[in-house]
Amino acid sequence: MSGPLVVDIHTHVYPPAYIDMLRARKKVPYIHDPSDGGPPRLIILASDDDSNTPVDQRGRPVDSSYSDIKVKLDFMNKHGIDCSVISLANPWLDFIGEEQASEWAQKINDDLESTCAQSNSTAAPSARLRRLFAFGTLPLGAPSPAAIADELHRIKTLPHLRGVIMGTTGRGQGLDDPSLDPVWKALEDTQLMLFLHPHYGLPDEAFGGPEIVRRYGHVLPLALGFPLETTIAVTRMYLSGVFDRFPRLQILLAHSGGTLPFLAGRIESCIAHERTFKVNGGNVQGPQRGIWDVLKTNIYLDAVVYGTAGMKAAVEASGGTTDRLLFGTDHPFFPPLTEEDEKWASVVTNYSAIDKSFEQNADAIAGVLGGNAIRLLKLV
Ligand code: URA
Ligand code: ZN
Structure with a gap:
């Protein structure tokens, strides 16, 4: 096979043990098996x-594409993807209490490691890259941040793990929480990539209330809630000086940074006009490093943005380079629209947005599709 190597850095799994755990739960997040024998629902x-919705119809159907790695490999073959960096899907371990958080994180991370090792050892001789790597998961509910840092150092020793995925709430107080400093320090020390991904969206009131949200299904939470959640989370990190204290952090933002590329100028201007922030009753300086510097030094963006306008904003915010942009699919979310569809519309749309955005520049396309991921995550 010729053509650029393709690496999917945004692709999720729920390992079977995690699915079983969701199935045993009755409140969000959970899996419900409808009484009529229809497909299980992921809520x-x-x-x-x-x-107001019968439980048999809540959420979305969940099939083997969420947990069976063979289905992931078939999907990769169908879409010309050489290698995937798999990550646990939301809401990760955010809801696991402090007694079990570390145990679950170790279980998931060991499971990811062995899944990758096994798939790579049985890959066809014609494979151009190892087929699977992974982003691990963190025990954010653990009683002390030291336990989270310990798991990061353990992840660093697992041969197929190249970073960690994390939601926007951190230890429950957001990403400007000073108690996360040991986690940022461990990320810097290990130089593992942090893949920051949304889950909670915005409150229904932001969209006009629950009835409006219900009317339009997943559109408002996923199209708008998710990207704004990511933007708010990373902006709070920036405002609180995390990037001043930890200038070597490497963070991959889901969905091309939400709206950060578009809003970075506005964030910069508002900070300049605010001058100082009120913290614990006193006035403190805002961030010392400029937002554009952080975007060019600490931030990477996935190319899961479904259009040329978003793609070009991502490049512009990265300092005019395509070197910080990485292809992804968000598999197994956004499945095909009809059963007859050969390829997934969500994936085809992202491939074509990359082609159209950089059509005169084969090197840029090759970088975004796989070269950047291979270099940054050391996949060879
Ligand atoms: N919906 C989700 O819940 N997670 C994703 O990653 C994408 C869509
Ligand atoms: Zn995702």
Whole structure:
């Protein structure tokens, strides 16, 4: 096979043990098996668990594509993807209490490691890259941040793990929480990539209330809630000086940074006009490093943005380079629209947005599709 190597850095799994755990639960997040024998339902977003909707119809159907790695490999073959960096899907371990958080994180991370090792050892001789790597998961509910840092150092020793995925709430107080400093320090020390991904969206009131959210299904939470959630989370990190204290952090933002590329100038201007922030009753300086510097030094963006306008904003915010942009699919979310579809519309749309955005520049396309991921995540 010729053509650029393709690496999917945004692709999720729920390992079978995690699926079993969701199935045993009755509140969000949970899996419900309808009484009529229909496909199980995955109810993970707060807006999914709407008491006005019969439980058999809540959330979305969940099939083997969420947990069976063979289905992931078939999907990769169908879409010309050489290698995937798999990550646990939302809401990760955010809801696991402090007694079990570390145990679950170790279980998931060991499971990811062995899944990758096994798939790579049985890959066809014609494979151009190892087929699977992974982003691990963190025990954010653990009683002390030291336990989270310990798991990061353990992840660093697992041969197929190249970073960690994390939601926007951190230890429950957001990403400007000073108690996360040991976690940022461990990320810097290990130089593992942090893949920051949304889950909670915005409160229904932001969209006009629960009835409006229900009317339009997943559109408002996923199209707008998710990207704004990511933007708010990373902006709070920036405002609180995390990037001043930890200038070597490497963070991959889901969905091309939400709206950060578009809003970075506005964030910069508002900070300049605010001058100082009020913290614990006193006035403190705002961030010392400029937002554009952080975007060019600490931030990477996935190319899961479904259009040329978003793609070009991502490049512009990265300092005019395509070197910080990485292809992804968000598999197994956004499945085909009809059973006859050969390829997934969500994937085809992202491939074509990359082609159209950089059509005169084969090197840029090759970088975004796989070269950047291979270099940054050391996949060879
Ligand atoms: N919906 C989700 O819940 N998670 C994703 O990653 C994408 C869509
Ligand atoms: Zn995702």
